[in-house]
Amino acid sequence: MRVYSGKCLVEGAAIAPIFVYRPPQWEDCQTVVADTQQECERYRSASEKAAKALQERYTKALQSNSEEQAAIFEAQQMMLEDEDFSEQIQTLITEDHRSAVSAVMETAESFAQIFLQMDSDIMKSKAADMRDIASLVIRFLQDRQLIFDSMPAQCIVLAERLLPGELAEMDSRKVLGIVLKESSAHSHLAVLAAGRKLPFLLCPDMDLQDYWTGQVAGMDSAQTKLWIDISPETAESLRRNYQFTEPFASTLPQKQDTQMATAEGFKLCLNIGHPKELTSEVIAACDGVGVFRSEFQFIGKSQEPDEESLFEDYRYAAEALKGKTLVIRTIDIGADKQAAFLHLPPEENPALGCRGIRLCFEKKDLFVKQLRAILRASAYGKIALLLPMICQVDELLRSKAILEEVKKSLRGEDIPFDENIALGVMIETPAAVLIADELAREADFFSVGSNDLTQYCLAVDRDNRQMESYYNAQHPAVMKLLKMTAQAATDAGIGLCICGELARVSSATQILVDMGYRQFSVSPAFIPLMKETLALCKR
Amino acid sequence: MQTINHCIQAAEGMHARPAGVLAKTASAYQSTVNLYFQDKCINAKRMLAIMTLGLQQGDAIRIDIEGEDEIAAAQALTRVLI
Incomplete structure (x- = not known):
C-alpha cells in the first residue's frame, strides 16, 4: 500500500x-500534407462536429440546471468558432503543409501560452479551454473513440x-x-x-x-x-x-465477476511464472496461457533440473488447462534473471548480453533437454513453443533445426508428442520488428513482449528507477513498432498476441485493437478488468 | 467615426464570456470596430483577440467604430461593455 x-x-x-x-499521443504529427485543400476541408468538418458537441454539452448542462457549467461550454464554442483561431489553423495547413492535427494543436497551444502568461487566474484557466477545444477537434479528426x-x-x-x-x-x-x-x-x-x-x-x-x-x-x-x-x-x-x-x-x-466471458472476437490469456498459479478459478476465467515463463525451474536452483522434473511441471500445466493452449517460452535466463548452476561469467551489459535464445545456443544440452520435456508434455494437452530474444531469421531457423533433431530422437524412442506443435517468436527487439515479415514466413505466431521492446527501442533500462520517467511504453516509436508487428502478422496470416505490461493498460487497449491486436496476455489479477475493457472496445 | 472611451469595471476583468459578447455584438454590424489598449490595436469582432489583451479591472480602452451603421453599433457596444 x-x-x-x-x-x-x-x-x-x-x-x-x-x-x-x-x-493518446501517438498520432504522427510530422506528416507533410500534399492535398492542403482536402486537409482544410477535413479540419472544417471536424470543427463543425466539435461545435455541435459543445452545443449539446451546453444544452445538457442547462437542462440539469448547472448554468455555470453551461457557460463554460458556451464560451468554448465561441472560442472554437473564432475566426483568428480557424484562420491560423488553415494558414498552417495551406502554407506549411501541416496536418490538421498538428495545426490545431499548435494554434491552440499558442493561445494557451498567451493566457498562461497573464497574471489573472481566470485568464490562466483559459489555457485549459484552448487545449480542451483542440483535443475535441482532434478527436473528430482522428475519428477515434475516446479511450x-x-x-x-x-x-x-x-x-x-x-x-x-x-x-x-x-x-x-x-x-x-x-x-x-x-x-x-x-x-x-x-x-x-x-x-x-x-x-x-x-x-x-x-x-x-x-x-x-x-x-x-x-x-x-x-x-x-x-x-x-x-x-x-x-x-x-x-x-x-x-x-x-x-x-x-x-x-x-x-x-469482481471473474467468470464473465471474454468479449467476442478477443482472446484473453494468462502470463504465469509457475504452474501453481493455475487454480481452477483462474483457468475457467481465461482462454489459455499466453506466456508460461519457464525460468522458475532454473532460477535460484543450485543444481540443474533433470528432464523428468521439467516434464512433470509442463504436463501438470497442460492437463490442468483441459485443451486450452499453453504457450511455453523457452528459458530466458540472463539479464536480470540468473541461474547459479550455469556459472555464467558476469557481463558488463547483461541486457545486451548472452540471454534468451543466445544462451540456449550456448548451452545447447540444456535447450535440448527443455525441448524434449516440452514435446513429451505436448501429448497431454495443447502446447505451443515460444522463443525469446530472436533478432535474426537465422536464429529461428537454427532453433527449428534443433527442434527437428529432438523430434527425430523422440520418434526413434517411440515417445508420443504433438507433431504439429506451433512455434512462435517473441517480438521484443526493434530488430525483430524490422524483419517481422521474414520471421512471419518461418513462425506460426508472434508474441510481443512490450517491456523489453520498450527498453530496447528507447535505450532505457527498465529496472533503473532513475530512468523511470524515460520509460514510456506508449512512446510514439514503440507504438510504431507495435503497429508494424501487427501488420506483418496480419499480412502473413499468423497468430498475434501481446503479453507485456502494455497489454493490460486499459487506456492503450483500444489503440492496440485498432492496430489489429485481438489476443492479450496478462497476469491473472488483471483478467476481470481486461474483460470489462475488451467488452467496451470497438473492433 | 464614433469613439468610445471606457474603463473596465468588472472585478474579474474581460474574460471569455464578456469578450465573447463584445465580439458577437461588434460582428452584428458592418462597421469596422477596432479596440485600442496601450500600444495594441485589435479587431473587436474577434473574441480570442480581445482575450489576448488580458484586460483587467481599471484598464482604459478606446474603441473606434467606422462605417454606415457606426452610430447604432456604438450604442449597442456601450451597453455590453463591462
Missing part, C-alpha cells in the same frame, strides 16, 4: 479500482491532468473520484466535479504509474489522502467513516 497526501478540491471519499488515464470508453464499470481516475471536456465525456456512473497531479480550485474541472459531487483530490507528489490501473485505491478528501493498493483494514475504516453503501463495496476485487 502506498499513501499520498494532497489537497481537497471537492469533498468526498471513494474506494474503487484505479484507472490511470494518459491522453474513456474502455474504462471499467467503476473506478477512480488518476491522471497528470484532465481537461474539462474529457470529464464531460466520461460516463458519470463509472467515475467515483478523481485524483490529479495538476489542477486548481479555480479550474473549470473543479466546477464540473463539484457539480457532479465527484470527490476530487489534488496530489502533486503522486508518481503516477500505468501499472496501477486495476489496483484498488481509496481516497478521502477529509483526510486529504490517497491510498494505492489500499489495505483491507484501511478500506474497512474508510467504509465505516462514510457508511459506504453498495456501489463502493461492490467494486472491491473479491466481488
Whole structure:
C-alpha cells in the first residue's frame, strides 16, 4: 500500500479500482500534407462536429440546471468558432503543409501560452479551454473513440491532468473520484466535479504509474489522502467513516465477476511464472496461457533440473488447462534473471548480453533437454513453443533445426508428442520488428513482449528507477513498432498476441485493437478488468 | 467615426464570456470596430483577440467604430461593455 497526501478540491471519499488515464499521443504529427485543400476541408468538418458537441454539452448542462457549467461550454464554442483561431489553423495547413492535427494543436497551444502568461487566474484557466477545444477537434479528426470508453464499470481516475471536456465525456456512473497531479480550485474541472459531487483530490507528489490501473485505491478528501493498493483494514475504516453503501463495496476485487466471458472476437490469456498459479478459478476465467515463463525451474536452483522434473511441471500445466493452449517460452535466463548452476561469467551489459535464445545456443544440452520435456508434455494437452530474444531469421531457423533433431530422437524412442506443435517468436527487439515479415514466413505466431521492446527501442533500462520517467511504453516509436508487428502478422496470416505490461493498460487497449491486436496476455489479477475493457472496445 | 472611451469595471476583468459578447455584438454590424489598449490595436469582432489583451479591472480602452451603421453599433457596444 502506498499513501499520498494532497489537497481537497471537492469533498468526498471513494474506494474503487484505479484507472490511470494518459491522453493518446501517438498520432504522427510530422506528416507533410500534399492535398492542403482536402486537409482544410477535413479540419472544417471536424470543427463543425466539435461545435455541435459543445452545443449539446451546453444544452445538457442547462437542462440539469448547472448554468455555470453551461457557460463554460458556451464560451468554448465561441472560442472554437473564432475566426483568428480557424484562420491560423488553415494558414498552417495551406502554407506549411501541416496536418490538421498538428495545426490545431499548435494554434491552440499558442493561445494557451498567451493566457498562461497573464497574471489573472481566470485568464490562466483559459489555457485549459484552448487545449480542451483542440483535443475535441482532434478527436473528430482522428475519428477515434475516446479511450474513456474502455474504462471499467467503476473506478477512480488518476491522471497528470484532465481537461474539462474529457470529464464531460466520461460516463458519470463509472467515475467515483478523481485524483490529479495538476489542477486548481479555480479550474473549470473543479466546477464540473463539484457539480457532479465527484470527490476530487489534488496530489502533486503522486508518481503516477500505468501499472496501477486495476489496483484498488481509496481516497478521502477529509483526510486529504490517497491510498494505492489500499489495505483491507484501511478500506474497512474508510467504509465505516462514510457508511459506504453498495456501489463502493461492490467494486472491491473479491466481488469482481471473474467468470464473465471474454468479449467476442478477443482472446484473453494468462502470463504465469509457475504452474501453481493455475487454480481452477483462474483457468475457467481465461482462454489459455499466453506466456508460461519457464525460468522458475532454473532460477535460484543450485543444481540443474533433470528432464523428468521439467516434464512433470509442463504436463501438470497442460492437463490442468483441459485443451486450452499453453504457450511455453523457452528459458530466458540472463539479464536480470540468473541461474547459479550455469556459472555464467558476469557481463558488463547483461541486457545486451548472452540471454534468451543466445544462451540456449550456448548451452545447447540444456535447450535440448527443455525441448524434449516440452514435446513429451505436448501429448497431454495443447502446447505451443515460444522463443525469446530472436533478432535474426537465422536464429529461428537454427532453433527449428534443433527442434527437428529432438523430434527425430523422440520418434526413434517411440515417445508420443504433438507433431504439429506451433512455434512462435517473441517480438521484443526493434530488430525483430524490422524483419517481422521474414520471421512471419518461418513462425506460426508472434508474441510481443512490450517491456523489453520498450527498453530496447528507447535505450532505457527498465529496472533503473532513475530512468523511470524515460520509460514510456506508449512512446510514439514503440507504438510504431507495435503497429508494424501487427501488420506483418496480419499480412502473413499468423497468430498475434501481446503479453507485456502494455497489454493490460486499459487506456492503450483500444489503440492496440485498432492496430489489429485481438489476443492479450496478462497476469491473472488483471483478467476481470481486461474483460470489462475488451467488452467496451470497438473492433 | 464614433469613439468610445471606457474603463473596465468588472472585478474579474474581460474574460471569455464578456469578450465573447463584445465580439458577437461588434460582428452584428458592418462597421469596422477596432479596440485600442496601450500600444495594441485589435479587431473587436474577434473574441480570442480581445482575450489576448488580458484586460483587467481599471484598464482604459478606446474603441473606434467606422462605417454606415457606426452610430447604432456604438450604442449597442456601450451597453455590453463591462
